[in-house]
Amino acid sequence: MARKILLEHANIPGIKTYEVYRQNGGYRSVEKAIKSMTPDEVVEEVKTSGLRGRGGAGFPTGMKWSFIDKKSGKPRHLVCNADESEPGTFKDRFLMEYIPHLLIEGMITSSYALGCNLSYIYIRGEYMWVYRILENAIKEAYAAGWLGKNILGSGYDLDLHVHCGAGAYICGEETALIESLEGKRGNPRIKPPFPAVSGLWANPTVVNNVESIAAVPWIVNNTGEEYAKIGIGRSTGTKLISASGHIKNPGVYEIELGLSVDEFMNSDEYLGGMMDDRPLKALVPGGSSVPILPAHLIYKNAEGGDRLMSYESLSEGGFQSGSMLGSGGFIVYNDTTCIVRNTWNFSRFYHHESCGQCSPCREGTGWMEKVLHRIETGHGREEDIELLWDIQRKIEGNTICPLGDAAAWPVAAAIRHFREEFEYHVRFPEKVKNRDHFVAEPFDKVRHLVAKQEI
């Protein structure tokens, strides 16, 4: 059995309530941090642990904390990014829904480390029931004296609020989240200044993902050194993976980073192999925004090395033959999946969620979606594949925030690895007009119709 850190107590009945959580060792990290550690020592522990941001970017959390401007004398804020909106990612929801006090404990310990007296959990509007669970848990924590004035008689004060967003994917981007929290339209800010210098109400602010914050109590209780022993290389600790698609056991799993993709996919402890035992066609390892991997690059990288569930291993080979661990939204496709339709579906999402602030993203995402829709419905032209490639290339890297990249990468990877399918769509429009294409006849059976071309 793999080691559990975040979901250790997830199966205990009633763990959602304060009493049960406390009986199982809850809030020990707050006691330890406030009574026996200085804020800087807590930051050091997190640095030592090598914990990387679990929202997708994988930036070292301890380093992010050390950037916070302590000299300005302004109030500081910790904001928990619970705006989990990436298609295929549902791990934070699980954590907040089943063990809400773990997040609150993490928020208190992290706020103490950063010297914040006012912290927020920004949750997506669609998670209304989770919002209520968190509200309730915060109420319990206030009642038990873990929040409010003079926590544990230390003189440290902390107020914690849950803020419900209005349901916009872009508000998961840290600066857009801050704008939204300030009551404004959720548009990303131009960086610099970074939030660590000027964030919420121009005060120094740290924005961390739910899972990152939830890992802090364990690190404080067991030391960062112990945490760093779990995992592989620079990918330390455990990671929640939300698995979905054509697999036997979809769900949220906590894995030790460094586990092989093969074991994760095929062992009964985890995904249990492919649903209906159909062949594996493709995989999106880190949420819809990361590049899709074809079957031959899932278990092995381009050099023939084993592919592991870690930041480094999944990105090996760059975007030519690799992908990203991202947020851990593990989406598996079998051979009946139409990659063009899947790409269109993703593209539709990014078009819908683009904030419209910068030109390449505003106009480009819509254009991509329309071209993909045309190809998918059997109205594509041969030149559309080059056009799509060109549009994504022009969006990537030229936008204010990473949403442009998130929209461009899936399209680029789909064309790079599954160009044949795009060509099939434009050459045999009558076949694709049947909405069951590739379900009745998986692409392997019609591959001979398309002459292979390299891009």
Added chain:
Amino acid sequence: MKVTIDGQEINVEPGTTILQAARMIGGESVPPAMCYYSKLKGSGGKCRCCLVEVSKGSEADPRPMPKLMASCVTGVMDGMEVKSISSERVLDARKSVTEFLLINHPLDCPICDQAGECDLQNLSFKHGSAKTRYIEDRRRFEPENIGDKIQLHMNRCILCYRCVMTADQLTDNRVHGVVNRGDHSQISTCISKAIDNEFSGNMIDVCPVGALTDKTFRFKQRVWFNKPFNAHRNCDKCCGKTTLWMFGNEIQRVTARKDEYHEVEEFICNECRFDHKDVNDWVIEGPRKFEKDSVINQNNYTRNIEPVKIDTEKNILLGRDQDRKKISMPAVPLKEGEVKVFKEGNV
């Protein structure tokens, strides 16, 4: 600190952006900017027209920046080296942005009031392509009435946010802003309100395209047929320094004075802009200069001359009015009296 742009070196104050440094150098190296407006706080970074390549970060950290940077919001560092017009990547990016902006912006320059003064027209001329690759349906909006002074033509809007910032920073009780998101975003009022504020007219001046135009000038004249004059009047609300756009001795439009980057020098009030169309209201300083390649330079006399006053019989000028109306607005029917005069040739 020292910064080099396209091989041209300049010393600038700390805090200067790359765009500002390029403007100090001037010439071809100046990146185009559709959303940046030096007079508006927080503007810039949105249109991505001004992307440049930073080939050397600074003296201390000479690594090149991997992505193209928006020059209007990127501060210079000592020893920074920037490629603007000399970089293929930059030119490609500008071409891309131009293509993106023209996806939904109609090419209705022949009937647009902004023609001749349009930043997008200039951008397209320099970085655009003669052919479009876009064959899908274009975005269209229902016409919206935002008051008696400003005409909103949302189809032309490129979402630069300048007008929102102007309203935010210059006027009280902003009633308009950006609603919806993505390519459905639009400038609109909340909810169906008229924009009625003493400084709201400046939104017309800051709009880089023909999305917000002057209702009192609409379809009156192509701007290159006007003669622009610098003028001023005593105004207790604003500086009173304006440009008068004249046809003969008729003031057809009043705007704030703009610099070579089409940014107003000082914002003016609505009274100066809309209510003073009589020559006697103004002290005319002289003709206004424009950059050499501007179409507005047509009919622009830079020697110091008096405003043209056509001193002749009124009836003779009637025919000229008729011609103007016929040329510019053939679909607009003549008034009853005018038809009679026209038919009878009684001029």
